[in-house]
Amino acid sequence: MKVIVTERIADDGIEHLRKDGHEVDVKYGISHEELLEIIENYDSIIVRSVTRINEELLNKGTKLKVVGRAGNGVDNIDLPACTKRGIIVVNTPESNSMAAAELAVGLAYAIFRNIPQAHWAGKEKKDFRRNRFLGNELDQKTVGVIGLGRIGSIVATKLKGSNMRAIAYDPYITDEKFKKLGVERCETLEELLKQADLITIHTPKTAETINMINEEQIKLCKDGVRIVNAARGGLVNEDALYNGIKSGKVAAAALDVLNPEPNYDKKPEEQDYENKLFELDNVIITPHLGASTDEANYNVGTCVAELVADALRGDMVAAVNMPPMKNKEVGEMKPYVDLAELLGKIYYQAEKDTVNKIEIIYSGELAEQETKLLSLSALKGFLDVVVKEKVNYVNAELIAKNMGISLVESKSSTLEKYTNLITIRFTTKTKTLEVSGTVFAKQELRVVDFFGYKLDFDPTPYVLAIQNIDQPGIIGQIGTILGANDINIAAMQWSRKQGGEKAVAFVSVNCEVDDKVIDMLKNIKGVLKVTLLKF
Incomplete structure (x- = not known):
């Protein structure tokens, strides 16, 4: 590709x-x-x-x-x-979390101690006397961290190591994390602005965060506040920041990002960034260096x-437009994802009636997990069999919705026989059918219920599902036909409903089974249905 x-x-x-x-x-x-x-x-x-x-x-x-x-x-x-x-x-x-956090901390030190200004005064042979570059210490000052995610947490920890009092505003972070980091929670942004000597921003750029620091917010700040933005351009309104610095309300600022963000890969003579903040000596601007370390x-x-x-x-990955999952969690959940997809594949290989509702029930230890990705995997398997367009974890739910199929998740912590169980309930206009599966020893997949027939079956790439009248002699005839056609049986399991007249066989075979052989199996007296399931 x-x-x-x-x-x-x-x-x-x-x-x-x-x-x-x-x-x-x-x-x-x-x-x-x-x-x-x-x-x-x-x-x-x-x-x-x-x-x-x-x-x-x-x-x-x-x-x-x-x-x-x-x-x-x-x-x-x-x-x-x-x-x-x-x-x-x-x-x-x-x-790049550590690199971005370290840059923000470095910029904080630079604007408290006027480090770039002193360097350039000497380099340009200008007034290089130290009394021109009198700064302030971070020690015992208050840092206000806006956004206490990965990067914000590292910044808060490092600045606490400089003996700063750390406060933060982030409505999406739990009290437990605030407590663990030793950071005081601010319930509102305004509460943070009124206390902070240093404001450092670490939020994504969204409709809610654009211009989150503007004229009104700057008015709420302490006189002489310093501001660092190493997150995204546009979180700080640049006109408001310019005016705040010119008025003396803001003592200094450091920006690693601009609005709009220039294309820094252009040749020097083609660069198109223009910003009046460059005119101010107490503003440091760097060309989006947050992730610019070798590491x-x-x-x-x-x-x-x-x-x-x-x-x-085609492997499962932790995508942004999928339910939240860290890359390291993908491996842990993969057996369950594979099981859910496998169970979803069964219905339209065995049945023809149109499904209008799919309910996925998670039991046992899975009931305590985030299961949205598993549900998407089940949908993906279900749709792969009948939908011609590309189906993946990203668009499966949208495709199902457009087909008029409703998806329901439910959970139950009580489970007697297994430690975990996924049950998919397919509902049509006339009936409801279920399939269930479990994972043994964290990686061994088993189908344990097939449309009401209890079993314990290892799903292999090719499986014959055979429904028949519960009578003697049928197993031998199936084996004879498969053997005569050079089809090897890897495993076989028979199941019947208690008190019922029908039974189901799951027969693992080593290769594809053509229509001719399937017709021969269907012609066995007492065989009601033969389906080749491909997993």
Whole structure:
């Protein structure tokens, strides 16, 4: 498959994609217009913070399957538009957290002690006397951290190590985490602004956070406040910040991001950034250096390449437009994801009636887990059998909704026989059928209920599901027909309902079974139904 990389990542990441068999085109600094002309040729695109993955681009990129964001924020990517098209969006939120946090702390020290200004005064042969660069200590001052996620938590911890009192505003973080970090919670942003000597921002860029620090907020701040924004351009209103510094309300500021964000991959003579904040001596502006360390570049470049390669291969990945899951959790949940998809595949291979409702019941230890991804996996398996368009974890729910199928999740902590159980209940206009499965020893998948027949079956790639009248002699005839056609039986299990007249056999075979053999099996006296299930 073809991958285009439009912003700089580690060479090792590009090499990983090539070793995985992909053709990779590296086009750093490509314009949006140029990208529109060629995006139709690519299955994946890897970006950082500048390239815009918008509706216009996605309409042109008809082959796109995966968008990789090397780094954390995805405000330059239209997630709903990607989800609608079934395009997986992956990022690397943890790979550059330390680098971004350390830069924010470094900028805080720089604006408290006037370090860049002193350096440039000496370098430019200007007034280099130390009394011109009198600063302040961070010791015993108050830092107000806006956004106490991964990066904000590291910043708070490091500045507490400088003997700063740390307060934070983040309505989405639990009291337990505040307590664990030793950070005081502010219930409102205004409460934080009135107390902080240093404000440092670490939130994503959303409709709620754009211009979150503007003229009104700056008026609430302490006189002489210092502000650091190493998160996203536009979180601090730059006009308001300019006015605050000119008036003396804001003593200094440091920005690693601008609004709009320039394309830093352009040649120096082509750079297009203009900002009046550059005029002010007590403002430090850096060219989005948050992730610019050898370690972070290597981490984000290799991690995003691995995620893109995995997603293109069809493996499950922790995508941004999927239920929240860390990459390390993917491996732990994979057996259950595989089981849910397998159970979902059964219905339309065995039945024909249109399903209008799917209920997925999680029992035992699974009842305590986040199960949305498992439900999406079950939907994916269910739809894969009958839907011609590409179905994945991203668009499965939307496709089901458009087909008029409702999805219901329920949970039960009580379970007698198994430690975990997934049951899928398929409802049509005339009947309801269930299949159930479990995972033994964290990795062994078993089907334990097939439309009401109890069993304990290891699902293999090819399984014959045979329903018959419960009478002697049928098993021998099935074995004879399969043997005569060089089809090896790997395993077989028979089940019948208590007091019933019918039985079901699950027969694992080593290869595909053609229609001729299936017809022969159907012609056995007493056989009611034969279905080849492919897992």
